[in-house]
Amino acid sequence: MNRIYDNVTELIGNTPLIKLETRFNPKVEIYAKLESFNPGGSVKDRPALKMILSGIASGHLTRDKAILDATSGNTGIAYAMIGAALGYKVILAVPMNVSDERKKILQAFKAEVHFSSPMDGSDGAIVLAKKIYQENPDKYFVPDQYNNVENPQAHYLTTAEEIAQKIGDRATHFVAGIGTSGTLIGTGKRLKELFPWIQIVALEPTEPFHGLEGLKHMASSIVPGIYNEKMYDRKISIDTDESYEMIKLLAKSEGILAGLSSGGALAGCAQLSNEIQKGCIVTIFPDSGDKYLSNRVWE
């Protein structure tokens, strides 16, 4: 850790794991990995870097190409940051209704942003990115986070190993929300190999139109190619309002200003804690609250 870094991408990963004071069952411990400590501010730095580096290694991403993808925000910020650091142009399809803070960050990194209709959610951005690509396929490298195995692989190689090093065989449950599902599938796969008894728990918003930016309601979405129901043991539905209450709880009782999907993660941990006798739950807080200060949570 105590070294001089060559560029910002070397700061990705090795995020802190924090033991929460908050318990919903005195016999169930909860640990959260604070992914906001990545330089781009979210969990998505990990897969973005892995997909870009493997694109360079395979020869698919060359200096004359731009990185193009659909993203609900955090992956876009990660691409834009990494693109700026490594010298690649970044073009993004983003739903119009992502927060202003996110749009401004993308502008700062000089990414070219194309907006899709807010009514079409993250799927609208996927369709728009495809259209841009088809007009000029030779100009772009498309990491395609929804279908690229390097996305879960980033978590298999880093997130899971970091959790295993810190928590070891005490872990009984791994709980994570599903957007592309890379975090859940990749981390869950490796943790299960290391600790076969661990239960992998997916969190999904209760409704198609929810307020948990970054998460997907699978039944009403284009299902990502990397998503595989066989890779987790159970799914818990999380309610938006309850998740927002959890964000307030995290701020006032833990001093953690967490993002919307982190509130969802804690809401999932709460439900699980009430169902099990004892245990050690590890979860992911994908980003921090600073990009959501204008959200109704804080009104």
Ligand SMILES: Cc1ncc(COP(=O)(O)O)c(C=O)c1O
């Ligand atoms: C804030 C936030 N939470 C959760 C997720 C879900 O992570 P994954 O795509 O690995 O399922 C994302 C993904 O973009 C996100 O931005």
